[in-house]
Amino acid sequence: MVDVTVGHGGHSFLFGNRLGAGGTLIGLDADSKSLERARQRLAPLACKVILLQSNFSQVAERLAELGIKEVDFLLADLGLCSGQISDSELGLSFRTDMPLDMRIDASLEVTAADIINQYDEKSLADLIFEYGQDRASRRIARYIVQRREREPITTTGQLAAVVSSALWTPGGKHKARHPATRTFQALRIAVNRELDNLRDLLSAAPGLLRKDGSIAIISYHSLEDGLVKWDFKAREHEGIYRIRTKKPISPSREEIAVNHRARSAKLRIAQKT
Ligand SMILES: C[S@@+](CC[C@H](N)C(=O)[O-])C[C@H]1O[C@@H](n2cnc3c(N)ncnc32)[C@H](O)[C@@H]1O
Structure with a gap:
């Protein structure tokens, strides 16, 4: 087998x-x-x-x-x-701050940080929508682009914070799932093909x-x-x-x-x- x-x-x-x-x-x-x-x-x-x-x-x-x-x-x-989620070398966790990598296969070349910092806003939104099935994809992509204009997003903690701020609403209910879950799923799918x-x-x-x-x-x-x-x-x-x-x-x-x-x-x- x-x-x-x-x-x-x-x-x-x-x-x-x-x-x-x-x-x-x-x-x-x-x-x-x-x-x-x-x-x-x-x-x-x-x-x-x-x-x-x-x-x-x-x-x-x-x-x-x-x-x-x-x-x-x-x-x-x-x-x-x-x-693997908690392995700091793989950079997959939004709960702990680690370099934004996500490659489980070391032979892959493109990291999550490359995608987050290099894709244009529409491509980012499409990726988060298609692979993360997040309906707030356009808003998240806009926040990511605004943030990276100030400085590159290089860690999982930075990305999780940007996504959380994009989805934050005053008095919003606490959800069981972290707001960045879908964005992280989308990136993981894309990075690892x-x-x-x-x-x-x-x-x-x-x-x-x-x-x-x-x-x-x-x-x-x-x-x-x-x-x-x-x-x-x-x-x-x-x-x-x-x-x-x-x-x-x-x-x-x-x-x-x-x-x-x-x-x-x-x-x-x-x-x-
Ligand atoms: C859910 S775990 C499998 C757990 C396993 N069934 C066990 O009982 O321990 C998935 C594993 O698949 C590996 N993996 C994911 N995508 C892969 C791919 N495209 N090629 C080879 N391994 C992959 C991951 O590195 C991970 O170790």
Whole structure:
């Protein structure tokens, strides 16, 4: 099997146990620190474990390099591990002030600070609207441009403050979500080319799965889930997949109570015909 977002190895450990000594588990992650955690977690497994630092958009190339033509199971748990949000080197948190970077894949060149300081106002607004689904995108973009005319915005704290000031209303109600959540989501998606990577993975998958092999994808926002849903539907229509989850599987209330970050998770599974 291949876990293209091995992270800290939580899922892979459970699957690896089921694979047993005869199986091979290949884990990919773009982030070297995640891979290091996975290496420790997966060390006790009896199956063969191969861990590679790679973007999952290149999963087909990585498997070809290993001489692997087909797999029985392909798993993707999109997004980030909670530790990555607080990792000051990645610059993803609006709760702690850190350099505005957001690249989880060190081979990427454009940082969040580059986008925030170089995009024109309309492009910024479009990005925040499209990837952040924030209806106040134009107002936020205007505030960002006004602020950066005085000095560049280089930290997550500065950006969070600008977005908060754009959305501040006198006597406004305290919201459960930080006002900068959507803007940060938009930037993260753009910097890491998250939707392009997912498209690449979805188009490579049918060529990598053995007959009756399955692909399972967990997504955390509607842009990703929409791509997965329509890809599976289109391929079912073409007779390539059988969809195993007519409706996506969501976490139970009990699971959300112990793992709040799972609240928006949606799992979809398809099987190669
Ligand atoms: C939600 S975590 C996965 C957690 C994992 N399922 C576990 O049980 O520990 C997502 C992981 O995917 C990685 N990731 C995100 N986008 C990626 C991409 N395009 N290519 C490779 N890894 C990616 C992140 O670095 C992160 O470690």
